[in-house]
Amino acid sequence: MTTRVVIADDQAMVRAGFAALLNAQPDIDVVGEAPDGRAAVEVCGATHPDVVLMDVRMPELDGLEAARLLLDAQAAAALTAHRCKVLMLTTFDIDDYVYEALRVGASGFLLKDAPPADLISAVRIVAAGDALLAPSVTRRLIADFVRSRPAGAAAPSAAALRLPALTAREREVLVLVARGLSNTEIAGRLVLAEQTVKTHVSRVLTKLALRDRAQAVVFAYESGLVVAGDEG
The missing domain is CATH 3.40.50.2300 (Response regulator)
Known part of the structure:
Protein backbone atom coordinates (compact mmCIF):
# COMPACT_ATOMS: atom_id res chain seq x y z
CA MET A 1 0.00 0.00 0.00
CA LEU A 133 9.74 7.92 20.25
CA ALA A 134 13.46 7.41 19.97
CA PRO A 135 14.91 5.88 23.16
CA SER A 136 17.73 8.43 23.22
CA VAL A 137 15.24 11.29 23.23
CA THR A 138 12.25 9.89 25.11
CA ARG A 139 13.81 9.68 28.57
CA ARG A 140 15.28 13.17 28.36
CA LEU A 141 12.22 14.92 26.99
CA ILE A 142 9.31 13.26 28.75
CA ALA A 143 11.02 13.14 32.14
CA ASP A 144 11.89 16.82 31.90
CA PHE A 145 8.35 17.70 30.80
CA VAL A 146 6.69 15.94 33.71
CA ARG A 147 9.18 17.20 36.30
CA SER A 148 8.94 20.82 35.22
CA ARG A 149 5.26 21.28 34.33
CA PRO A 150 3.58 23.52 36.94
CA ALA A 151 0.15 21.99 36.29
CA GLY A 152 1.43 18.44 36.60
CA ALA A 153 0.81 18.01 40.31
CA ALA A 154 -2.84 17.03 39.91
CA ALA A 155 -2.29 14.78 36.91
CA PRO A 156 -0.61 11.77 38.59
CA SER A 157 -3.47 11.09 41.03
CA ALA A 158 -6.07 11.20 38.25
CA ALA A 159 -4.07 8.93 35.97
CA ALA A 160 -3.09 6.63 38.82
CA LEU A 161 -6.72 5.71 39.38
CA ARG A 162 -6.59 3.84 36.07
CA LEU A 163 -3.51 1.77 36.91
CA PRO A 164 -5.37 -1.05 38.73
CA ALA A 165 -6.83 -2.09 35.39
CA LEU A 166 -3.39 -3.39 34.40
CA THR A 167 -1.83 -6.70 35.41
CA ALA A 168 1.63 -6.72 36.99
CA ARG A 169 3.17 -7.82 33.69
CA GLU A 170 1.35 -5.11 31.75
CA ARG A 171 2.72 -2.53 34.16
CA GLU A 172 6.23 -3.87 33.60
CA VAL A 173 5.77 -3.55 29.86
CA LEU A 174 4.35 -0.03 30.18
CA VAL A 175 7.35 1.06 32.25
CA LEU A 176 9.73 -0.14 29.55
CA VAL A 177 7.67 1.47 26.80
CA ALA A 178 7.88 4.74 28.73
CA ARG A 179 11.66 4.40 28.88
CA GLY A 180 11.78 4.23 25.11
CA LEU A 181 12.44 0.53 24.57
CA SER A 182 11.19 -1.13 21.40
CA ASN A 183 9.14 -4.34 21.47
CA THR A 184 12.27 -6.30 20.61
CA GLU A 185 14.22 -4.71 23.46
CA ILE A 186 11.37 -5.28 25.90
CA ALA A 187 11.17 -8.93 24.84
CA GLY A 188 14.88 -9.34 25.58
CA ARG A 189 14.64 -7.55 28.92
CA LEU A 190 11.67 -9.60 30.14
CA VAL A 191 12.64 -12.84 28.36
CA LEU A 192 9.39 -12.96 26.38
CA ALA A 193 8.50 -13.57 22.76
CA GLU A 194 8.18 -10.35 20.79
CA GLN A 195 4.62 -11.25 19.82
CA THR A 196 3.77 -11.61 23.50
CA VAL A 197 5.11 -8.12 24.12
CA LYS A 198 2.99 -6.78 21.27
CA THR A 199 -0.05 -8.39 22.85
CA HIS A 200 0.73 -6.82 26.23
CA VAL A 201 1.18 -3.39 24.64
CA SER A 202 -2.10 -3.75 22.79
CA ARG A 203 -3.92 -4.67 25.99
CA VAL A 204 -2.38 -1.73 27.85
CA LEU A 205 -3.59 0.68 25.18
CA THR A 206 -7.06 -0.85 25.17
CA LYS A 207 -7.48 -0.93 28.95
CA LEU A 208 -6.27 2.65 29.40
CA ALA A 209 -8.12 3.96 26.32
CA LEU A 210 -4.89 5.30 24.84
CA ARG A 211 -4.39 5.98 21.16
CA ASP A 212 -0.83 4.69 20.80
CA ARG A 213 2.58 4.27 22.44
CA ALA A 214 3.14 8.01 22.50
CA GLN A 215 0.18 8.53 24.79
CA ALA A 216 1.25 5.49 26.80
CA VAL A 217 4.57 7.18 27.56
CA VAL A 218 2.82 10.31 28.75
CA PHE A 219 0.40 8.28 30.87
CA ALA A 220 3.20 6.31 32.52
CA TYR A 221 4.81 9.51 33.79
CA GLU A 222 1.59 11.32 34.69
CA SER A 223 0.32 8.32 36.65
CA GLY A 224 3.53 8.14 38.67
CA LEU A 225 4.29 4.64 37.39
CA VAL A 226 7.57 6.01 36.06
CA VAL A 227 9.35 8.72 38.03
CA ALA A 228 11.22 11.46 36.24
CA GLY A 229 14.96 10.92 36.41
CA ASP A 230 14.63 7.29 37.53
CA GLU A 231 16.15 5.03 34.90
CA GLY A 232 15.44 1.84 36.87
Missing part, protein backbone atom coordinates in the same frame (compact mmCIF):
# COMPACT_ATOMS: atom_id res chain seq x y z
CA THR A 2 1.06 3.57 -0.65
CA THR A 3 1.29 5.92 2.31
CA ARG A 4 -0.35 9.29 1.61
CA VAL A 5 1.42 12.24 3.24
CA VAL A 6 0.66 15.92 3.82
CA ILE A 7 3.52 18.28 4.70
CA ALA A 8 2.73 21.33 6.82
CA ASP A 9 5.59 23.80 7.28
CA ASP A 10 5.83 27.56 6.82
CA GLN A 11 9.14 27.28 4.96
CA ALA A 12 8.67 26.57 1.27
CA MET A 13 12.16 25.11 0.90
CA VAL A 14 11.54 22.65 3.72
CA ARG A 15 8.27 21.53 2.16
CA ALA A 16 9.88 21.16 -1.24
CA GLY A 17 12.83 19.20 0.13
CA PHE A 18 10.68 16.84 2.17
CA ALA A 19 8.27 16.35 -0.73
CA ALA A 20 11.05 15.51 -3.17
CA LEU A 21 12.60 13.05 -0.76
CA LEU A 22 9.35 11.29 0.10
CA ASN A 23 7.96 11.22 -3.43
CA ALA A 24 11.10 9.42 -4.53
CA GLN A 25 10.03 6.45 -2.41
CA PRO A 26 7.86 3.85 -4.19
CA ASP A 27 5.56 3.42 -1.19
CA ILE A 28 5.04 7.10 -0.28
CA ASP A 29 2.98 9.75 -2.06
CA VAL A 30 2.87 13.40 -0.97
CA VAL A 31 -0.74 14.41 -1.62
CA GLY A 32 -0.70 17.93 -0.21
CA GLU A 33 1.27 20.78 1.33
CA ALA A 34 0.33 23.63 3.67
CA PRO A 35 2.17 26.79 4.78
CA ASP A 36 0.32 27.15 8.07
CA GLY A 37 -1.76 25.21 10.57
CA ARG A 38 -5.14 26.38 9.36
CA ALA A 39 -4.35 25.41 5.80
CA ALA A 40 -3.02 22.07 7.04
CA VAL A 41 -6.38 21.18 8.60
CA GLU A 42 -8.16 22.14 5.37
CA VAL A 43 -5.75 20.22 3.15
CA CYS A 44 -6.06 17.12 5.33
CA GLY A 45 -9.83 17.34 5.13
CA ALA A 46 -9.63 17.35 1.35
CA THR A 47 -6.89 14.78 0.78
CA HIS A 48 -7.35 12.26 3.64
CA PRO A 49 -3.64 11.52 4.24
CA ASP A 50 -2.29 8.63 6.26
CA VAL A 51 0.44 10.76 7.84
CA VAL A 52 0.76 14.50 8.42
CA LEU A 53 4.21 16.01 8.94
CA MET A 54 3.31 18.99 11.12
CA ASP A 55 5.76 21.72 12.03
CA VAL A 56 5.18 23.04 15.54
CA ARG A 57 5.69 26.74 14.85
CA MET A 58 3.63 28.13 11.99
CA PRO A 59 1.60 31.32 11.34
CA GLU A 60 -2.21 31.58 11.40
CA LEU A 61 -2.48 28.47 13.57
CA ASP A 62 0.47 26.69 15.17
CA GLY A 63 1.10 23.01 14.62
CA LEU A 64 -0.02 22.05 18.11
CA GLU A 65 -3.48 23.58 17.73
CA ALA A 66 -3.74 22.27 14.17
CA ALA A 67 -2.97 18.76 15.41
CA ARG A 68 -5.55 19.14 18.17
CA LEU A 69 -8.24 20.27 15.73
CA LEU A 70 -7.41 17.52 13.27
CA LEU A 71 -7.32 14.72 15.83
CA ASP A 72 -10.38 15.98 17.71
CA ALA A 73 -12.32 16.12 14.45
CA GLN A 74 -11.34 12.54 13.71
CA ALA A 75 -12.34 11.42 17.18
CA ALA A 76 -15.71 13.13 16.79
CA ALA A 77 -16.27 11.47 13.42
CA ALA A 78 -16.06 7.98 14.90
CA LEU A 79 -17.93 6.55 11.94
CA THR A 80 -15.07 7.51 9.66
CA ALA A 81 -12.81 4.52 9.15
CA HIS A 82 -9.85 6.56 7.91
CA ARG A 83 -7.66 8.03 10.65
CA CYS A 84 -4.47 9.91 9.85
CA LYS A 85 -1.41 10.03 12.12
CA VAL A 86 0.33 13.27 13.06
CA LEU A 87 4.10 13.40 13.24
CA MET A 88 5.38 16.65 14.73
CA LEU A 89 8.46 18.32 13.28
CA THR A 90 10.44 20.08 15.98
CA THR A 91 13.71 21.26 17.45
CA PHE A 92 14.97 20.91 21.02
CA ASP A 93 14.15 24.51 21.92
CA ILE A 94 10.40 23.78 21.75
CA ASP A 95 10.25 20.52 23.67
CA ASP A 96 7.27 21.57 25.76
CA TYR A 97 5.19 21.93 22.61
CA VAL A 98 6.11 18.38 21.68
CA TYR A 99 4.88 17.11 25.03
CA GLU A 100 1.54 18.86 24.52
CA ALA A 101 1.34 17.38 21.04
CA LEU A 102 1.75 13.88 22.43
CA ARG A 103 -0.98 14.57 24.96
CA VAL A 104 -3.47 15.57 22.25
CA GLY A 105 -2.70 12.46 20.24
CA ALA A 106 0.26 13.07 17.94
CA SER A 107 2.08 9.84 17.16
CA GLY A 108 5.53 11.19 17.81
CA PHE A 109 8.08 13.75 16.79
CA LEU A 110 11.04 14.14 14.48
CA LEU A 111 13.87 16.64 14.63
CA LYS A 112 13.84 18.85 11.54
CA ASP A 113 17.57 18.37 11.02
CA ALA A 114 17.33 14.57 11.14
CA PRO A 115 19.03 12.62 8.32
CA PRO A 116 16.87 11.98 5.22
CA ALA A 117 16.74 8.25 5.97
CA ASP A 118 15.23 9.04 9.39
CA LEU A 119 12.43 11.05 7.80
CA ILE A 120 11.53 8.23 5.43
CA SER A 121 11.67 5.70 8.24
CA ALA A 122 9.57 7.94 10.50
CA VAL A 123 6.76 8.17 7.96
CA ARG A 124 6.69 4.41 7.55
CA ILE A 125 6.80 3.75 11.30
CA VAL A 126 3.95 6.13 12.05
CA ALA A 127 1.89 4.92 9.09
CA ALA A 128 2.20 1.38 10.42
CA GLY A 129 0.57 2.48 13.66
CA ASP A 130 3.63 2.72 15.87
CA ALA A 131 4.75 5.78 17.80
CA LEU A 132 8.01 7.46 16.91
Whole structure:
Protein backbone atom coordinates (compact mmCIF):
# COMPACT_ATOMS: atom_id res chain seq x y z
CA MET A 1 0.00 0.00 0.00
CA THR A 2 1.06 3.57 -0.65
CA THR A 3 1.29 5.92 2.31
CA ARG A 4 -0.35 9.29 1.61
CA VAL A 5 1.42 12.24 3.24
CA VAL A 6 0.66 15.92 3.82
CA ILE A 7 3.52 18.28 4.70
CA ALA A 8 2.73 21.33 6.82
CA ASP A 9 5.59 23.80 7.28
CA ASP A 10 5.83 27.56 6.82
CA GLN A 11 9.14 27.28 4.96
CA ALA A 12 8.67 26.57 1.27
CA MET A 13 12.16 25.11 0.90
CA VAL A 14 11.54 22.65 3.72
CA ARG A 15 8.27 21.53 2.16
CA ALA A 16 9.88 21.16 -1.24
CA GLY A 17 12.83 19.20 0.13
CA PHE A 18 10.68 16.84 2.17
CA ALA A 19 8.27 16.35 -0.73
CA ALA A 20 11.05 15.51 -3.17
CA LEU A 21 12.60 13.05 -0.76
CA LEU A 22 9.35 11.29 0.10
CA ASN A 23 7.96 11.22 -3.43
CA ALA A 24 11.10 9.42 -4.53
CA GLN A 25 10.03 6.45 -2.41
CA PRO A 26 7.86 3.85 -4.19
CA ASP A 27 5.56 3.42 -1.19
CA ILE A 28 5.04 7.10 -0.28
CA ASP A 29 2.98 9.75 -2.06
CA VAL A 30 2.87 13.40 -0.97
CA VAL A 31 -0.74 14.41 -1.62
CA GLY A 32 -0.70 17.93 -0.21
CA GLU A 33 1.27 20.78 1.33
CA ALA A 34 0.33 23.63 3.67
CA PRO A 35 2.17 26.79 4.78
CA ASP A 36 0.32 27.15 8.07
CA GLY A 37 -1.76 25.21 10.57
CA ARG A 38 -5.14 26.38 9.36
CA ALA A 39 -4.35 25.41 5.80
CA ALA A 40 -3.02 22.07 7.04
CA VAL A 41 -6.38 21.18 8.60
CA GLU A 42 -8.16 22.14 5.37
CA VAL A 43 -5.75 20.22 3.15
CA CYS A 44 -6.06 17.12 5.33
CA GLY A 45 -9.83 17.34 5.13
CA ALA A 46 -9.63 17.35 1.35
CA THR A 47 -6.89 14.78 0.78
CA HIS A 48 -7.35 12.26 3.64
CA PRO A 49 -3.64 11.52 4.24
CA ASP A 50 -2.29 8.63 6.26
CA VAL A 51 0.44 10.76 7.84
CA VAL A 52 0.76 14.50 8.42
CA LEU A 53 4.21 16.01 8.94
CA MET A 54 3.31 18.99 11.12
CA ASP A 55 5.76 21.72 12.03
CA VAL A 56 5.18 23.04 15.54
CA ARG A 57 5.69 26.74 14.85
CA MET A 58 3.63 28.13 11.99
CA PRO A 59 1.60 31.32 11.34
CA GLU A 60 -2.21 31.58 11.40
CA LEU A 61 -2.48 28.47 13.57
CA ASP A 62 0.47 26.69 15.17
CA GLY A 63 1.10 23.01 14.62
CA LEU A 64 -0.02 22.05 18.11
CA GLU A 65 -3.48 23.58 17.73
CA ALA A 66 -3.74 22.27 14.17
CA ALA A 67 -2.97 18.76 15.41
CA ARG A 68 -5.55 19.14 18.17
CA LEU A 69 -8.24 20.27 15.73
CA LEU A 70 -7.41 17.52 13.27
CA LEU A 71 -7.32 14.72 15.83
CA ASP A 72 -10.38 15.98 17.71
CA ALA A 73 -12.32 16.12 14.45
CA GLN A 74 -11.34 12.54 13.71
CA ALA A 75 -12.34 11.42 17.18
CA ALA A 76 -15.71 13.13 16.79
CA ALA A 77 -16.27 11.47 13.42
CA ALA A 78 -16.06 7.98 14.90
CA LEU A 79 -17.93 6.55 11.94
CA THR A 80 -15.07 7.51 9.66
CA ALA A 81 -12.81 4.52 9.15
CA HIS A 82 -9.85 6.56 7.91
CA ARG A 83 -7.66 8.03 10.65
CA CYS A 84 -4.47 9.91 9.85
CA LYS A 85 -1.41 10.03 12.12
CA VAL A 86 0.33 13.27 13.06
CA LEU A 87 4.10 13.40 13.24
CA MET A 88 5.38 16.65 14.73
CA LEU A 89 8.46 18.32 13.28
CA THR A 90 10.44 20.08 15.98
CA THR A 91 13.71 21.26 17.45
CA PHE A 92 14.97 20.91 21.02
CA ASP A 93 14.15 24.51 21.92
CA ILE A 94 10.40 23.78 21.75
CA ASP A 95 10.25 20.52 23.67
CA ASP A 96 7.27 21.57 25.76
CA TYR A 97 5.19 21.93 22.61
CA VAL A 98 6.11 18.38 21.68
CA TYR A 99 4.88 17.11 25.03
CA GLU A 100 1.54 18.86 24.52
CA ALA A 101 1.34 17.38 21.04
CA LEU A 102 1.75 13.88 22.43
CA ARG A 103 -0.98 14.57 24.96
CA VAL A 104 -3.47 15.57 22.25
CA GLY A 105 -2.70 12.46 20.24
CA ALA A 106 0.26 13.07 17.94
CA SER A 107 2.08 9.84 17.16
CA GLY A 108 5.53 11.19 17.81
CA PHE A 109 8.08 13.75 16.79
CA LEU A 110 11.04 14.14 14.48
CA LEU A 111 13.87 16.64 14.63
CA LYS A 112 13.84 18.85 11.54
CA ASP A 113 17.57 18.37 11.02
CA ALA A 114 17.33 14.57 11.14
CA PRO A 115 19.03 12.62 8.32
CA PRO A 116 16.87 11.98 5.22
CA ALA A 117 16.74 8.25 5.97
CA ASP A 118 15.23 9.04 9.39
CA LEU A 119 12.43 11.05 7.80
CA ILE A 120 11.53 8.23 5.43
CA SER A 121 11.67 5.70 8.24
CA ALA A 122 9.57 7.94 10.50
CA VAL A 123 6.76 8.17 7.96
CA ARG A 124 6.69 4.41 7.55
CA ILE A 125 6.80 3.75 11.30
CA VAL A 126 3.95 6.13 12.05
CA ALA A 127 1.89 4.92 9.09
CA ALA A 128 2.20 1.38 10.42
CA GLY A 129 0.57 2.48 13.66
CA ASP A 130 3.63 2.72 15.87
CA ALA A 131 4.75 5.78 17.80
CA LEU A 132 8.01 7.46 16.91
CA LEU A 133 9.74 7.92 20.25
CA ALA A 134 13.46 7.41 19.97
CA PRO A 135 14.91 5.88 23.16
CA SER A 136 17.73 8.43 23.22
CA VAL A 137 15.24 11.29 23.23
CA THR A 138 12.25 9.89 25.11
CA ARG A 139 13.81 9.68 28.57
CA ARG A 140 15.28 13.17 28.36
CA LEU A 141 12.22 14.92 26.99
CA ILE A 142 9.31 13.26 28.75
CA ALA A 143 11.02 13.14 32.14
CA ASP A 144 11.89 16.82 31.90
CA PHE A 145 8.35 17.70 30.80
CA VAL A 146 6.69 15.94 33.71
CA ARG A 147 9.18 17.20 36.30
CA SER A 148 8.94 20.82 35.22
CA ARG A 149 5.26 21.28 34.33
CA PRO A 150 3.58 23.52 36.94
CA ALA A 151 0.15 21.99 36.29
CA GLY A 152 1.43 18.44 36.60
CA ALA A 153 0.81 18.01 40.31
CA ALA A 154 -2.84 17.03 39.91
CA ALA A 155 -2.29 14.78 36.91
CA PRO A 156 -0.61 11.77 38.59
CA SER A 157 -3.47 11.09 41.03
CA ALA A 158 -6.07 11.20 38.25
CA ALA A 159 -4.07 8.93 35.97
CA ALA A 160 -3.09 6.63 38.82
CA LEU A 161 -6.72 5.71 39.38
CA ARG A 162 -6.59 3.84 36.07
CA LEU A 163 -3.51 1.77 36.91
CA PRO A 164 -5.37 -1.05 38.73
CA ALA A 165 -6.83 -2.09 35.39
CA LEU A 166 -3.39 -3.39 34.40
CA THR A 167 -1.83 -6.70 35.41
CA ALA A 168 1.63 -6.72 36.99
CA ARG A 169 3.17 -7.82 33.69
CA GLU A 170 1.35 -5.11 31.75
CA ARG A 171 2.72 -2.53 34.16
CA GLU A 172 6.23 -3.87 33.60
CA VAL A 173 5.77 -3.55 29.86
CA LEU A 174 4.35 -0.03 30.18
CA VAL A 175 7.35 1.06 32.25
CA LEU A 176 9.73 -0.14 29.55
CA VAL A 177 7.67 1.47 26.80
CA ALA A 178 7.88 4.74 28.73
CA ARG A 179 11.66 4.40 28.88
CA GLY A 180 11.78 4.23 25.11
CA LEU A 181 12.44 0.53 24.57
CA SER A 182 11.19 -1.13 21.40
CA ASN A 183 9.14 -4.34 21.47
CA THR A 184 12.27 -6.30 20.61
CA GLU A 185 14.22 -4.71 23.46
CA ILE A 186 11.37 -5.28 25.90
CA ALA A 187 11.17 -8.93 24.84
CA GLY A 188 14.88 -9.34 25.58
CA ARG A 189 14.64 -7.55 28.92
CA LEU A 190 11.67 -9.60 30.14
CA VAL A 191 12.64 -12.84 28.36
CA LEU A 192 9.39 -12.96 26.38
CA ALA A 193 8.50 -13.57 22.76
CA GLU A 194 8.18 -10.35 20.79
CA GLN A 195 4.62 -11.25 19.82
CA THR A 196 3.77 -11.61 23.50
CA VAL A 197 5.11 -8.12 24.12
CA LYS A 198 2.99 -6.78 21.27
CA THR A 199 -0.05 -8.39 22.85
CA HIS A 200 0.73 -6.82 26.23
CA VAL A 201 1.18 -3.39 24.64
CA SER A 202 -2.10 -3.75 22.79
CA ARG A 203 -3.92 -4.67 25.99
CA VAL A 204 -2.38 -1.73 27.85
CA LEU A 205 -3.59 0.68 25.18
CA THR A 206 -7.06 -0.85 25.17
CA LYS A 207 -7.48 -0.93 28.95
CA LEU A 208 -6.27 2.65 29.40
CA ALA A 209 -8.12 3.96 26.32
CA LEU A 210 -4.89 5.30 24.84
CA ARG A 211 -4.39 5.98 21.16
CA ASP A 212 -0.83 4.69 20.80
CA ARG A 213 2.58 4.27 22.44
CA ALA A 214 3.14 8.01 22.50
CA GLN A 215 0.18 8.53 24.79
CA ALA A 216 1.25 5.49 26.80
CA VAL A 217 4.57 7.18 27.56
CA VAL A 218 2.82 10.31 28.75
CA PHE A 219 0.40 8.28 30.87
CA ALA A 220 3.20 6.31 32.52
CA TYR A 221 4.81 9.51 33.79
CA GLU A 222 1.59 11.32 34.69
CA SER A 223 0.32 8.32 36.65
CA GLY A 224 3.53 8.14 38.67
CA LEU A 225 4.29 4.64 37.39
CA VAL A 226 7.57 6.01 36.06
CA VAL A 227 9.35 8.72 38.03
CA ALA A 228 11.22 11.46 36.24
CA GLY A 229 14.96 10.92 36.41
CA ASP A 230 14.63 7.29 37.53
CA GLU A 231 16.15 5.03 34.90
CA GLY A 232 15.44 1.84 36.87
